[in-house]
Amino acid sequence: MTRYTTTKTLLLAFVCAFGVLLALPNFFSEEWRTAHWPSFLPQKTVNLGLDLQGGSHLVLQVGLDELGKEFAAEQRATATRVLRAKNLDALITSQEGMNLLFRFDALDKAEEAASVLRAERGNMQAVSVDDVSVKIELSPLELKAMEDAALARSLEIIRGRIDATGTKEPVIQRQGRDKIVVQLPGVQDPARVKALIGKTAKLSFHLVNENVGANGITNSNSIPLPANTQFLPFIERNTTGALAAQKTYIAVYRRAMVAGDDLIDSRGTFQENNPVVSFRFNTAGAKKFGKATSENVQKLFAIVLDGEVISAPRINEPITGGSGIISGNFTAKSAEDLALLLRSGALPVPLMVIEERTVGPGLGADSIAAGTNAALISLVATVVFMIAVYGLFGGFATIAVVFNLVLMLAVMSVLGATLTLPGLAGIVLTIGMAVDANVLIYERIREEATLGRSVTAALETGFSRVLSTIVDANVTTLISALMLYTFGSGPVKGFAVTLAVGILTSMFTAVVLTRYMVVSWLHTTKPKKLPI
Numbered sequence: 001m002t003r004y005t006t007t008k009t010l011l012l013a014f015v016c017a018f019g020v021l022l023a024l025p026n027f028f029s030e031e032w033r034t035a036h037w038p039s040f041l042p043q044k045t046v047n048l049g050l051d052l053q054g055g056s057h058l059v060l061q062v063g064l065d066e067l068g069k070e071f072a073a074e075q076r077a078t079a080t081r082v083l084r085a086k087n088l089d090a091l092i093t094s095q096e097g098m099n100l101l102f103r104f105d106a107l108d109k110a111e112e113a114a115s116v117l118r119a120e121r122g123n124m125q126a127v128s129v130d131d132v133s134v135k136i137e138l139s140p141l142e143l144k145a146m147e148d149a150a151l152a153r154s155l156e157i158i159r160g161r162i163d164a165t166g167t168k169e170p171v172i173q174r175q176g177r178d179k180i181v182v183q184l185p186g187v188q189d190p191a192r193v194k195a196l197i198g199k200t201a202k203l204s205f206h207l208v209n210e211n212v213g214a215n216g217i218t219n220s221n222s223i224p225l226p227a228n229t230q231f232l233p234f235i236e237r238n239t240t241g242a243l244a245a246q247k248t249y250i251a252v253y254r255r256a257m258v259a260g261d262d263l264i265d266s267r268g269t270f271q272e273n274n275p276v277v278s279f280r281f282n283t284a285g286a287k288k289f290g291k292a293t294s295e296n297v298q299k300l301f302a303i304v305l306d307g308e309v310i311s312a313p314r315i316n317e318p319i320t321g322g323s324g325i326i327s328g329n330f331t332a333k334s335a336e337d338l339a340l341l342l343r344s345g346a347l348p349v350p351l352m353v354i355e356e357r358t359v360g361p362g363l364g365a366d367s368i369a370a371g372t373n374a375a376l377i378s379l380v381a382t383v384v385f386m387i388a389v390y391g392l393f394g395g396f397a398t399i400a401v402v403f404n405l406v407l408m409l410a411v412m413s414v415l416g417a418t419l420t421l422p423g424l425a426g427i428v429l430t431i432g433m434a435v436d437a438n439v440l441i442y443e444r445i446r447e448e449a450t451l452g453r454s455v456t457a458a459l460e461t462g463f464s465r466v467l468s469t470i471v472d473a474n475v476t477t478l479i480s481a482l483m484l485y486t487f488g489s490g491p492v493k494g495f496a497v498t499l500a501v502g503i504l505t506s507m508f509t510a511v512v513l514t515r516y517m518v519v520s521w522l523h524t525t526k527p528k529k530l531p532i
Helices: 006-027 030-036 064-085 107-120 140-164 191-198 283-295 332-344 361-390 392-415 421-434 436-450 455-465 467-487 491-525
Strands: 055-062 092-096 099-103 127-130 133-136 171-175 179-185 203-207 229-234 248-253 263-271 274-281 301-305 308-311 323-326 351-359
Touching: 006 392, 006 491, 055 140, 055 191, 064 092, 064 099, 064 107, 064 140, 107 127, 107 133, 140 171, 140 179, 140 191, 140 332, 179 191, 191 332, 191 351, 203 248, 203 283, 248 301, 263 332, 274 283, 274 332, 361 392, 361 421, 361 436, 392 421, 392 436, 392 491, 421 436, 421 491, 436 455, 436 467, 436 491, 455 467, 455 491, 467 491
Parallel strands: 229 308
Antiparallel strands: 055 179, 055 351, 092 099, 099 133, 127 133, 171 179, 203 301, 229 248, 263 274, 274 323, 301 308
């Protein structure tokens, strides 16, 4: 204990110096760092949470009812196809919410249809026979599983879209059965983010029925349509990217030639100096796209996003490479946003913003000031107490506490952690906990000195015998912090992170750094009596 090799000394000096270097960027503004900070030095900083720097708070309503209806519609098409293959066409097929009803003209046909559906049902749920009707229902348990999967997928897609905008450390989490909470620190105008996360981004490619208003019409009710065709609004933009004043409609075939599920990449780019969106399919999608364009050369091909036609180019030649271009008087920003939507994938359910709050930076400034004052007061009080009770050794503990704060800041910067108001509370708590180990060590040293041991023996015993107690106490607290992080959310996680980091750094500074300062003092002064 009473000797430190040159290697250990250099290693300790390196850790402390490197910690200071990692923590330094937090004390300078982003503008100053951009202009003056050397590029080869670390530039990561601790991110401030919504409660400290302000931002936007959104609550999204998840359209789970639409999910059930869409699922039922898919099951209806599947069941109809299966029954038709067995020459069991129903007289009436109806859909009530998520339930399907098939009515036949005889009981034996209904029973046979029920048997066929039970054997071929795949994802179809409970099949029951009532007189001459067959009913397909979705059980509550299966519905919940489907909703949970849709919510998990929605959370994943929303996170991907928000991360792509550059928003740091957003909080995205489920709330209750059908809501998602999104917190965007530092975002005071969430209009673009709302537009991105609110879009379902369901892409499909349809042939245009050129026999019905191929160039677009302004009144979709003025022309009768065949059963396989539908009118969809055409999103026309002028050269500045603004929407056209008059809304037009294009007649497209209902059956999609290619779906956007096979899309694997999309990017905003330029073609002949005009912003466009390039896209690329996987192997299966490329085959479908190549076949569709090969069989329909010189026909109009509508690109449909969320039920709206965004472009309807003419197929001049087969496109067999699995990639293509979407044009339509985009601006560079709108092209990039559309590419982002397509790249992140379609939401399985529609979302609607039902609550929006903007947290001003003034609240964050007040919180930071209050937290900073609390930390400074606790630090000063701790320093005064330690020096008053332990004298010179209390000064060593004070230096260790300062380095503990620096190393905490350094570690949190490297991790890209988010500092919230509860996180500030964790820092204040850590200041008090940081000297716990020193108190245990110093009190044991006092006991050994009282028993008449020499200075060296008392120091040796004090540091070695208390180490297991220090480790046990900190490990139990660390376990609590890990549990808070694992099962907590939002601010609780912020508190857990700062507490866990503070525990680890305080063990290093209280045991290793303090011991080095005591050993250096011992070899320099060679005292006959301990100053505590």
